[in-house]
Amino acid sequence: MKLENGHVSERALMFSVFCFMQGTMLRAAFIVAITKNDSWAMAFTGLVFSLLLIVIYVALFRRYPQKNLFEINESIFGPIFGKLISVLYLFFFLSLAALNTHDLGDFVVGHMMPGTPLTAVILLFMLVCVYAIRKGIENLLRLSTVLAIIGVGAVVINSGLILKDVQINFLKPLFQLPLEKYIQGTVTITAIPMGEIVAFAMIVPMLDKNKSAGKALAKGLVLSAIFLAFIMLRDIVTLGPLITIVGLPSYESVRYINVAGVLTRMESIYAIILISLFMFKVGILLYASVLGLAQLLNFKSYPPLIRICGASIFFYALIVFEAVMENVDWGATTAPFFSLTFEFALPTFSLVAAVIKKAVTPQEAEG
């Protein structure tokens, strides 16, 4: 009884990973607060650790081919305990979706249209996400290639336009901060944008049998890391020390563009790209939650649950933070631990359990 019958190509998966992370990249203030003008290097160190995470995930996928995360849990831990672990994952996906939605709502209300209540913005946004998943996750994933190209193109154009205002000196001094800051930065980058690809563990079964999920995920991560480094570099050389006090570095640096008095106010393009990328991300997270919920409740098909999950994310997003400062505080202190539990601890635990199980009961062909 398969809940999902769609197919996704390897290239679509790779670009989906890329688009998934691009949204968070454009709101990279949390990393800059820690490592200041060396933040661009954190992208690469974070990449190394995330590849480690992928190794864990791929090991799990190899043992249980064509099964998504929740099914794997049930296979390893048995029906009851597996469902418990799955509930934890479900909570994680829902929380991530709510956090991201709230983030987007904050951005729209704070910078684009002050005065609009957050409810309306989030409601409209969730409506589109629900619509996207209703039409099928395959279609959304297929759009990822074009979305990625458009996003990259927009950022490159914006960066080109701002070249005349950059001062390379802002990059210096290089690597002067104490080592613990770098470790903290790496951990944060691994946890927050890069590790969230654990949500793709629900999508990987859609890949055809003979394609390698790990390669697609890894390629997507590498692309994202390069792009993240590029964006941070651009922000650092444009804003200099302002980068640590400004709320949205990429937004502010794009705002500064003024070419011949004609090409100004480029932040509108930035806003459109951001909304699209966030819709993509929340869409995938919504799908992961819906599929998981259907799995947990042993439903035969998942479409009826889409609206329920969408509504719960809507309400969750409204209550998740009261003030913007809480968001920043959360991102700096608690978020890495929260995310890493689900991205690193739980999968490792599952993998270890799987290895033990296989060693203990070698005659069972399937886990």
Next chain:
Amino acid sequence: MRYLQKLIRQIKTQNGITIEKTSENEEGEDSQKLSPDLKTNLDKIKKIFGESCDLVVREFSFGKDECIKAGLVFIDGLTNLQMINDNIIMPLLFDSRFFRSDNSVSISSIEELGETLVSVGDLKTVQTLPEVTDASLSGNAVLMIEGFDKALDISVKGWDKRAISEPDTETVVRGPREGFIENLRTNTAMIRRKVKTPALKVVPIKIGDRTNTQVNILYIEGIADPALIQEIKRRLSNISTDAILSAGNIEQFIEDAPSSVFQTIRYSEKPDTIAGKLLEGRAAIIIDGTPFVLSIPMLFIENFQASEDYAVRTSYATSMRILRFIAFFISLFGPALYVALATYHQELLPTTLLVTMAASSDALPFPAALETGLMMLAFEILKEAGVRMPRPIGQAVSIVGALVMGQAAVEAGLVGAPIVIVIAITAVASFAIPFASEAVSLLKWMLLVLAATMGSFGITIGSLAIVIHLASLKSFGADYLAPFAPYQTSDLKDTIIRAPLWAMRTRPRSLNPQDLKRQNFNIPYDPTKGNENKQGEQK
């Protein structure tokens, strides 16, 4: 609530009623066969047609001593009388065979008559009354001979047709100017003239219980995907309705997403367009009585392709394509963007522009969104009126439109000049993309409402919804947004750009053609160089 339930029940039962009449035709098969008695046959035919005065029944006898009685049935107006006279009646009446002095000249079968005496190119034998009526309604003459229970269905079609002229809806500057007419056979002939290969198959099918419209499916065997043709045949044969009066009727019965604003079946009036689509692996449906031919499947980018693109040179064709894309965006987002910028995001406008717009909206009574909505409505009414107006009055309408809506309204201070300009540019842009204009004119309104309430966030959400909807549309198995959504690099050469003709080596993969290769040039192709250009040995 109860009323609503009753209403729903009514709708459900209505669907059960219509099918009954078709079963009538199936009972009493035997009474439909022709009898050897000529008079019986003719009486039955006269009874079927009843009061209709255009049915002609010509009884005559031929042969020695007028021994053989014959009856010719046809419908006046559908047949070529000259041919009936010269090729059916004359040979029968005056053939020397029947005036030989020796005794019995008899015809062994009516087929023999057809084979030896009737000098018409297309004839076959029929046995049942429905076939006789079908034949005569198609413009054939039916010849019945006393003593035989079969009849000859002789094709003598001839009626008044429109001359082949340039179609009004698709004018080109450079390229063939022929357009389809309402006659099925002429249309298929026009396509045959473009694609002279026996692999071009013309499959007949009759649709419509009362109209019995002839419909032909065209495809090129060896290129088109057999699964596609199978699906088309299945969907067409499932249509059981009263009347097929236009291509649109069939289109709405077989399309994938009837509730979507985007059309998933393209129509065209020009044979070269359809021939081109057939060669890419598509199928065409020609319907008798309408000059619009359907082409299946349709991709989103076909809205921006015109047949002229392949007749002009690469650089110009590419620039025209890009222009059409820009026109599409202007016509879709124009009014909505104006409202969003003027109401919510004034910081995105350059200062001088903002000052000008503020100056013009200083004394206006309505908010920007309402003004834009009113002007759009006015323009849509104008457009519709212009189409329905008889030609002599058309001039007055355009003058009224331009003067009243534009000039006078601005000067009276009812609307602002920038709004009129925006609406005018939007309207003109929508004419650059004739195929997408239906969808655009509906989506414009949705985006306007979203922009008026939520500014550019609303527009972004609206366009995301549109994109998702497009990505999930499928047209007979082909993804609507190919080659963008399932990203296929090799198909991109004919979308926003129009690659040089020698570079288009493969057919579009999204249509799943059986034979991918179109041509075999080395890239880049330089005609001045000798035969090194062709790869391998070409004949």
Next chain:
Amino acid sequence: MKKRKAKAPKHDLIRKTNRFPQFAKRATSLILCIGIILSFSSCWSRRELNTLAIVLATAFDTTTQPEMLQVTAQVVKPGQIKASSSASGGEATQKAYTNIKSIDKSVISAYAKITRMNNRTMYFSHNRIIILSRELAEKGISEEVDSFTRNNETRLNVYLLVSEGKASDILNEEFDLESIPANHIAEMIENQKINSETAITTLRDFDIAMLSDSTTPLVPIIKIYETDGKNDAKLEGTAVFKDGKMIGEFNVSQTRGLLWVTGKAHQGVETVQTDWGQVDLRFSHSQGSFKIVKNEDGSTGIRIKIDARGCIDSNATEEDISTVQNLEKLEKKAEEYIRGDVEDAIKQAKALSADVFGFGEAIRRDYPKDWEKMKGNWDKEFLMLEPEIEITVSLTCTGGIGKPIVPGGAE
């Protein structure tokens, strides 16, 4: 429903059952919901164009009361602009702008007070310049800077100016070429790039300088002066700030020296007095930079390198300056002048004890460990710096003619 099973459905294509009524019900309810929600939202955050007061320039002054601030906003009158442009720019009987004043304790409260007197909302996104009076600058402007940087509407590329005298007077001046003083002043600032005698500062530059431990921000000074009974505004000199307060100023030649050192003097004119007379030089592509070097005794030194490339613009002498030796002489003279300006600037910086050049930042970037030691004492360290100045002047062309236009010059 029993009836339905006996007959084949009407259009058996993709849908097996007739679900249209259900679909219609759902669609109607969805449209109603969305309609209600959207219609409620029409009262949020929308601003019609005719409810905006577009602010093009703001000026801050001190008042007789010590804690109060006077804020002047120059708002454009769109209707008048149209009238004046269509009336061929001649007879503009009414001004195309109006200055709105308000006095209150801080920037934000003063603006809030304006709403009590005005029917339109102040709209700051198109604000181009901020003028601060000298008195206010000397008292401290950190509050103004903070509120403008924090606000979402304002942009970081507004130009800052300090005015000699009252700032609101500058906004009241009428200028011939432009109907709105704000546009005139903003474009005047942008014009300075040709001249390289004024330091152009945007809010972003000011912020970046203020965030640094060592650099002191600079703001150009604007003055009103009279010619022929009419008032005109002129940019003259630069104000130096430290800890948000103005502590002194640089005159025009010192400003030029400052621009040479920081590498912002790209084009300019220098009038050189030679033995033969006066020659004007125009510099077209010049570069200046400074580098931190380590001396042998371990202390840090600064090396300033200036590379000026120019042409001869006018020759008031009778000497043929296009010969190679004369060119070399001119180059030497020009070098002296530039050196004079630079040294003057450095002296004035030391007198004010203000690191306007950004030496401290450069040390921090290149030698962070040394910077840690010098940071606490930077004021004194700065005074002890003796930069080496290396100037190269190359005159590459002499314009259209070579020899001077004097009797006997044609031979």
